[in-house]
Amino acid sequence: MEYRRFGKTNEMLSVITLGGMRFKHGWDAPRERLPKDAVDNCIDSTRRAFDAGINHLETAYGYVKGEHLFGAALREIGRPRGEYKVMTKGAPMTGVETRALVEKQLAALGLDYVDFYGWHGINNEERFQAAVKPGGPVEALHRLREEGLIRHIGFSTHAPLNIILKAIETDLFSFVNLHYYYFFQRHLPAVQRAGEKDLGVFIISPNEKGGMLWNPSEKVRALCQPLSAIEFNARFCLSHPEVTTLSMGMHAPEHFRQNLAALGGGEYFSATDLPVKERMDAVWPTIASRCTLCDECLPCPEGINIPEVLRFRNLLRGFDMKAYGRYRYNMLEGKGHWFPGRFASNCTECGDCLPRCPERLDIPRLLKETHRRLFSLPTVLRNRFADLQRQGRALFGKIFFR
Ligand code: SF4
Ligand code: SF4
Structure with missing residues (x-):
């Protein structure tokens, strides 16, 4: 495994993160109710991650069961706390809400502190202002950091470039979770600016949002030979020194094989990678x-x-x-x-x-x-039906599992 410094947090992270948004039943409310196959799936994935040298687990309050599943898995595995890092996220809208939410998240995870807390979804100007306003949630997160409940504060974003750059410039954050991959290079200036400001850079969903790379088109498959599309894209992302880690939502043994294959190929770009990059760029x-x-x-x-x-x-x-x-x-x-x-x-x-x-x-x-x-x-x-089902289950959970 390769490890990189996560910007000014000074923490060393594996370049692959175990993303916690794809475990079995993970999105089914209520959050506290954990079916056995969901817990087993999370335990197995977390074990495989640790065995591979992955030292970073990522989840969010918004991933419904995600924090509870990791909590159960970490209890079962019993790995010493100093040997892994945990990132979670949340989008409290006020200072008061922030403490209550973080305490609830820590209880779900079964932890005394989280290494990284990302304000979840600085996705537009309105949410940016809500997050960073004086007396607002990010200020409250800094107080929780001083108390030791959180080690480092960052933000995740699906926003246009100008908003991401504004958030980076506030100097309120130590890391940023953003979209950047071969098939979406628009955010390169944000990656570079984050590097200049010494923020850690975490890449969101490089395989799925990055191009559904486990199921590439025949053309992409052919252009990437002898690499897989997943390998090529991972190596493309890691060729940027500013990028620290790629979040992979691995929940089956083959996902580990596919993603770990991207590592160990020598320098970025190697003599194998370069012709692939040139063929892709020529399109x-x-x-x-x-x-x-x-x-x-x-x-x-x-x-x-x-x-x-x-x-x-x-x-x-x-x-x-x-x-x-x-x-x-x-x-x-x-x-x-x-x-x-x-x-x-x-x-x-x-x-x-x-x-x-x-x-x-x-x-x-x-x-x-x-x-x-x-x-x-x-x-x-x-899609709409699936969303309605999810909302219905969440409402049911709120009424019957309060
Ligand atoms: S012409 Fe352009 S601005 Fe007008 S509706 Fe179409 S996309 Fe929008
Ligand atoms: S190049 Fe694309 S993004 Fe830029 S103005 Fe034209 S349509 Fe819009």
Whole structure:
């Protein structure tokens, strides 16, 4: 295992983190009720992680059973506390709420302190202001740090680049959890700025949100040979010295094999990696009407997240990534600030965005084309149904398991 310094926290973390959001039944409320197969799955995954040299576990209050499952697994495994680090996250909105939430999270985890606490989801200006306001939750987290309940404070984000940069500049945080991978390089300036400010950089979901890499298109599979898409992307991320660790939601033995294979390949990029990188890089200039994700076209009065929709188009045109595009595109309008923006079919062709696009793209036409190729009503309905089921279970849990 390779270990890197997590920025100014000065903690050494394995470059792979065991992400705790994919254990069996993990998302099923109520949070305190732990089916045996869920606990067994978490124990097995945590053991495998420790055996592989992974010393960092990541979870969040928002992952429903996640903290309770890790709590049960850590009790069962009995590893000395100094040999592993735990990150959890939460999004309390006031100072008062913050202490109560952190104490509840520590009780679920069965720990006296967490190594890293991330304010969960600085996803837009409003949430940024709510988190960092004087007397607000981040200030309260700093008091809990002084009391020893938390060792280091950071934030996680699904926000546009400008918000991430603003949050980094506050100097309130020691680490940042963000999206950055081969198929989404827009946040490179945030990775670099975090490095300059000595913040640890944690990469969220490099395999799933990073391109559904366990199920790559034939084209991506072929371009990545002899590496797998997972290996190539992990090595791409780790080629940035600012990046500390990649969060992998491993919950089956094959996930460990797939992800650990990315390590041990020597320097980044090695003589094996380089030709792959060159083949992949050669695709981008061939994409007709490619969006550069500059964000200049925003805001759209219809609330369309133009760069994200056109990113899916880039990947579809350049890398045949239809399965990934369908998976992500059909999540729009269902995830609130975690994945904002309306379907491209809402474009009224008002033309507001056109003069702002430095590439002079015919945005309405490209949006229409992307919607036609990616929209799937059955998938949208299935997603909505799953969300409703989750909400129903959470409500049931609140009423009957208080
Ligand atoms: S043309 Fe379409 S995408 Fe562009 S600003 Fe108007 S509604 Fe939004
Ligand atoms: S302005 Fe043009 S290139 Fe930039 S994100 Fe919008 S559509 Fe893409």
